[in-house]
Amino acid sequence: MEFKTIIEPFKIHSVAPIAMTTEVQREQYIKSVGFNLFSLHSDDVLIDLLTDSGTGAMSRNQWAAIQHGDESYAGSPSWLIFEAAVKNLFPYEHVIPTHQGRAAEKILFTAIGGSGKVIPSNTHFDTTRANIEYSKAEAVDLVIPEGRDPSSLHPFKGNMDVVELEKFINETGVAHIPAVMMTITNNSGGGQPVSLANLKAVSAICKKYGIPFFLDACRFAENAWFIREREEGQSERDVIEIVREIASLADGMTMSAKKDPLGNIGGWLAMNDEALASVCRNLLILTEGFPTYGGLAGRDLEALAVGLTEVVSHDYLRYRIRSTAYLGNALAEMGIPVVQPIGGHAVYIDAKAFLPHIPPLQYPGQSLAIELYKVGGVRGCEIGTVMFGRKPDGSEVPAAMELVRLAIPRRTYTQSHIDYVIEVCAEVANRASQFRGYKIVKEPAALRHFTSQFAPL
Numbered sequence: 001m002e003f004k005t006i007i008e009p010f011k012i013h014s015v016a017p018i019a020m021t022t023e024v025q026r027e028q029y030i031k032s033v034g035f036n037l038f039s040l041h042s043d044d045v046l047i048d049l050l051t052d053s054g055t056g057a058m059s060r061n062q063w064a065a066i067q068h069g070d071e072s073y074a075g076s077p078s079w080l081i082f083e084a085a086v087k088n089l090f091p092y093e094h095v096i097p098t099h100q101g102r103a104a105e106k107i108l109f110t111a112i113g114g115s116g117k118v119i120p121s122n123t124h125f126d127t128t129r130a131n132i133e134y135s136k137a138e139a140v141d142l143v144i145p146e147g148r149d150p151s152s153l154h155p156f157k158g159n160m161d162v163v164e165l166e167k168f169i170n171e172t173g174v175a176h177i178p179a180v181m182m183t184i185t186n187n188s189g190g191g192q193p194v195s196l197a198n199l200k201a202v203s204a205i206c207k208k209y210g211i212p213f214f215l216d217a218c219r220f221a222e223n224a225w226f227i228r229e230r231e232e233g234q235s236e237r238d239v240i241e242i243v244r245e246i247a248s249l250a251d252g253m254t255m256s257a258k259k260d261p262l263g264n265i266g267g268w269l270a271m272n273d274e275a276l277a278s279v280c281r282n283l284l285i286l287t288e289g290f291p292t293y294g295g296l297a298g299r300d301l302e303a304l305a306v307g308l309t310e311v312v313s314h315d316y317l318r319y320r321i322r323s324t325a326y327l328g329n330a331l332a333e334m335g336i337p338v339v340q341p342i343g344g345h346a347v348y349i350d351a352k353a354f355l356p357h358i359p360p361l362q363y364p365g366q367s368l369a370i371e372l373y374k375v376g377g378v379r380g381c382e383i384g385t386v387m388f389g390r391k392p393d394g395s396e397v398p399a400a401m402e403l404v405r406l407a408i409p410r411r412t413y414t415q416s417h418i419d420y421v422i423e424v425c426a427e428v429a430n431r432a433s434q435f436r437g438y439k440i441v442k443e444p445a446a447l448r449h450f451t452s453q454f455a456p457l
């Protein structure tokens with residue numbers, strides 16, 4: 001008998017209070033910070049779905065591992081425990097610890113990027129793109145067309161368009177392509193997975209042309225679970241086996257340990273190429289630290305080693321993916337437009353369809369995110385024209401999509417919290433026709449979504 005209720009496969013071990021607030025108070029709080037959700041005190045948020053990055057709960061075994069941490073500068077046993085845990089899943093020759101994912105990206109692209117270089121991916125995450133561009137190289141997205149269509153039900157919308165990839169390699173020239181990357185799951189594309197067959201096809205193309213293949217593997221376990229659930233011939237396999245097969249298809253990886261490794265901080269860079277690893281370790285020493293700790297404390301390395309064993313648990317992954325779908329499906333059933341199919345770590349509300357009376361340059365996503373906060377204290381994140389609309393030449397154009405992302409921190413909220421979020425969304429849907437657009441009254445030079453101030457129209 002499979003029961004309908006998704007019980008969390010853990011019980012609560014330590015609690016943090018949620019301060020209850022009223023709608024009147026929240027109207028005051030959001031107004032006082034210029035209607036920017038990033039500027040709120042998190043104590044004034046009831047359910048914080050701003051991001052799943054570093055916001056998860058650690059297990060008692062992780063907290064025990066924290067106590068076991070050894071802070072020797074060089075050659076700490078905590079480093080050896082971490083390195084073994086990484087290699088157990090991703091058996092690359094060289095593992096280089098960093099303080100988070102973008103530090104690994106900065107080192108990698110300092111080593112292999114530079115002007116005249118182009119790096120294709122299914123979809124580069126924004127820090128990956130920024131680090132590639134900062135090195136003066138170019139970042140190119142070659143996701144399948146279904147990956148750009150919010151209503152397509154393709155099971156692997158994160159897949160690379162392999163025909164386009166091969167065409168791109170032939171037109172650009174191998175000498176200009178220092179690596180091909182794949183983001184699993186495809187974060188910027190809605191947390192959509194990549195199939196094993198697609199990873200094999202990309203790997204084969206990379207081998208054929210002699211181009212190194214790197215994974216941006218932040219949500220490798222969620223991706224492997226989707227492969228097990230959705231891909232033919234995979235349903236009997238252990239997730240660990242699928243992860244190791246994915247690793248074997250690539251030459252290296254970048255990682256943010258704030259995602260699937262179940263840490264609050266951390267990351268790494270790994271590869272087989274000895275000469276490249278040596279360049280990267282020298283860069284690591286300049287900005288992060290000695291190669292046996294990177295930017296991390298020994299205790300962090302130990303917590304991540306334990307997290308890596310917990311995240312591949314089938315009970316955990318079944319719960320994780322089902323509980324994200326539970327929120328997404330509930331919203332879809334009440335007629336709220338969401339990106340389909342529901343991804344691994346977040347639900348994306350289509351604000352353009354939800355608030356059709358608000359034009360893109362009046363920021364429907366921002367309006368919706370503000371109302372979710374005012375009505376129920378739920379904090380999501382606008383991913384639309386506020387985030388992407390300002391072009392380098394100063395002009396403002398509507399983004400391709402107007403989304404509000406509700407990202408689910410790992411092992412942090414219970415089903416009753418999520419039922420509350422669903423009720424808040426229902427109330428917001430009732431009031432939707434009354435919501436108004438916003439204008440920006442104060443804007444920084446770059447990355448405006450973090451600090452801009454808004455006023456209602």
Ligand SMILES: *Cc1c(COP(=O)(O)O)cnc(C)c1O
Nearest residue numbers: 100101102125127187218256258
């Ligand atoms: C979060 C993330 C990164 C960057 O990692 P940080 O730890 O935030 O620096 C890179 N790629 C993807 C796909 C991510 O989700």
